[in-house]
Amino acid sequence: MLVHLGDMLRHAYSNGYAVGAFDLVSLDFLQAILAGAERQRSPVILSLAESHYGYFDPELLMPAVRLAAERSTVPVAVHLDHGSSLEAAIRGIRQGFNGVMVDASTQPLAENIARTRAVVEMARACGVPVEGELGYVAGVEGEDAERHPGEVIYTAPEEAERYVRETGVDFLAVSIGTVHGRMRGEPRLDLERLAAINGALSIPLVIHGGTGLGDDQFRRLIANGVAKINYYTALADAAGAAIRASAVVPGHRGYTDLTKGVQAAIQSEVERCIALWGGAGRAEAVLEACRPWREVEHLVLYNSTAEPSQTAAMIAEGRRVLAEIPGVREVITGTSVRAEGAYRDCWMVRFASAAVIDTYRDHPDHQAFADSHFRPVAGDRLTIDYQLGP
Numbered sequence: 001m002l003v004h005l006g007d008m009l010r011h012a013y014s015n016g017y018a019v020g021a022f023d024l025v026s027l028d029f030l031q032a033i034l035a036g037a038e039r040q041r042s043p044v045i046l047s048l049a050e051s052h053y054g055y056f057d058p059e060l061l062m063p064a065v066r067l068a069a070e071r072s073t074v075p076v077a078v079h080l081d082h083g084s085s086l087e088a089a090i091r092g093i094r095q096g097f098n099g100v101m102v103d104a105s106t107q108p109l110a111e112n113i114a115r116t117r118a119v120v121e122m123a124r125a126c127g128v129p130v131e132g133e134l135g136y137v138a139g140v141e142g143e144d145a146e147r148h149p150g151e152v153i154y155t156a157p158e159e160a161e162r163y164v165r166e167t168g169v170d171f172l173a174v175s176i177g178t179v180h181g182r183m184r185g186e187p188r189l190d191l192e193r194l195a196a197i198n199g200a201l202s203i204p205l206v207i208h209g210g211t212g213l214g215d216d217q218f219r220r221l222i223a224n225g226v227a228k229i230n231y232y233t234a235l236a237d238a239a240g241a242a243i244r245a246s247a248v249v250p251g252h253r254g255y256t257d258l259t260k261g262v263q264a265a266i267q268s269e270v271e272r273c274i275a276l277w278g279g280a281g282r283a284e285a286v287l288e289a290c291r292p293w294r295e296v297e298h299l300v301l302y303n304s305t306a307e308p309s310q311t312a313a314m315i316a317e318g319r320r321v322l323a324e325i326p327g328v329r330e331v332i333t334g335t336s337v338r339a340e341g342a343y344r345d346c347w348m349v350r351f352a353s354a355a356v357i358d359t360y361r362d363h364p365d366h367q368a369f370a371d372s373h374f375r376p377v378a379g380d381r382l383t384i385d386y387q388l389g390p
């Protein structure tokens with residue numbers, strides 16, 4: 001089931017293990033990652049990276065990700081990986097992410113702080129935790145590491161302390177020697193630096209570029225405060241190897257023949273990581289420690305006293321304006337199937353969480369719309385916020 005990412009990572013941080021944040025690019029990845037987490041009875045983070053949006057349409061994939069998370073029996077969070085802007089974070093929360101990363105790590109410190117703080121203020125008003133990044137982990141998720149070259153810039157403990165204090169991020173991605181994509185040569189980790197950062201911050205730390213690290217290196221990272229490990233390249237490699245193996249089997253020509261082994265290959269690598277990082281067998285304890293993630297349906301029932309054409313224009317304006325407010329996932333309007341009776345018209349506005357109730361009510365765009373368009377034609381009305389779920 002879907003749970004608060006903050007609760008999940010605090011549990012990992014205080015119990016000395018790390019949760020895998022596995023980037024997915026297709027339904028094969030989604031099913032394989034969740035099957036691996038279920039088999040290991042482990043919490044898991046389903047992660048979608050903005051840099052992968054050329055490979056799939058997030059508007060299409062996210063409903064599947066949310067459904068898979070909600071019907072699973074292990075604790076799951078859905079995280080936007082490397083969100084590039086405030087707009088990307090707002091869009092991500094609308095699409096159903098309940099954790100977002102803002103990556104302004106290529107900017108100078110002051111600019112990184114300013115951009116990150118803007119995302120934290122918005123996301124906090126939606127109840128969504130934020131991961132920031134300080135320092136620079138070179139490369140891009142997956143196969144095309146050449147697209148973001150450059151030197152690794154290590155995270156400085158003093159700067160990390162200031163960055164977290166001034167931005168209010170819930171988790172911090174640190175740069176201590178890993179790179180995105182495939183490693184050239186043996187990775188060298190600066191564990192002393194990591195220990196100093198952990199000592200200064202005492203919040204869950206995140207490692208990007210986990211592919212290629214040895215078992216012992218992972219154990220040391222986790223012993224020094226790493227509670228979330230981003231992992232993609234090795235899963236993509238396992239999927240590619242499965243397809244190449246199928247391609248040489250005589251008679252295997254079509255898409256389903258070639259991709260048949262993909263899920264099993266990804267799942268096997270996911271399970272290896274979960275076991276190594278200490279998440280196996282923790283699902284029940286994590287479910288107990290985490291608040292379930294619950295959306296809220298903001299229901300407004302009324303009788304429009306305007307002409308039908310005026311009502312239609314008012315609804316069109318409201319749907320346009322209200323859907324843009326951070327934390328609003330969906331705006332639905334309807335009319336009663338009966339012509340007679342009270343409350344013939346309705347609005348159903350889906351909020352990402354209960355935190356959005358106040359944010360929405362006080363938002364200037366909502367107030368302007370309500371004052372100028374809605375309230376004048378909807379005198380008699382009922383407004384109720386329902387928390388959804390059992």
Ligand SMILES: [Zn+2]
Nearest residue numbers: 180208209230
């Ligand atoms: Zn990353």
